[in-house]
Amino acid sequence: MSLTTGNQLKAARALAGINQTELSERAGVNVNTIRNMEGRGAETLxxxxxxxxxxxxxxxxxxxxFLDDGDATAGGPGVRLGRSDRGARG
Known part of the structure; x- marks a missing residue:
């Protein structure tokens, strides 16, 4: 299961409850990288x-x-939240 589209990234970040700046810090990449990745929308990263x-x-x-194409109910790559005790807010 892997991250493949900008929309998937944006949804994952929303589920985790973190903003672009926080994600960039956690991932060790520039915040503009996150913005550009999300800006791809439904296109492949x-x-x-x-x-x-x-x-x-x-x-x-x-x-x-992360859910691959065949795993998501909408027929495309998707995301879901795992156990709640692993979330960013906990």
Whole structure:
């Protein structure tokens, strides 16, 4: 399961309850990188693999679970929140 689109990233960040600046700090990337990634919308991310992995890992640490195309009920890549005790607010 992996982070593939800007919309998926934006949804994951919203579920984790963190803003772009906080995510950029947790992932160790520039906030403009997060903005540009989210700006891709439904298109596939074009950021480097290392960057995408850092962002995905930061969101997974906040309790987000990434769903591939076949896993999401809407028929595309998606996200859901894992156990509530792993969330960013806890």
């Amino acid at each position: 074009v950021s480097g693999l290392d960057t995408v992995r850092k962002v995905q890992s930061a969101l997974e640490a906040a309790g987000v679970i």
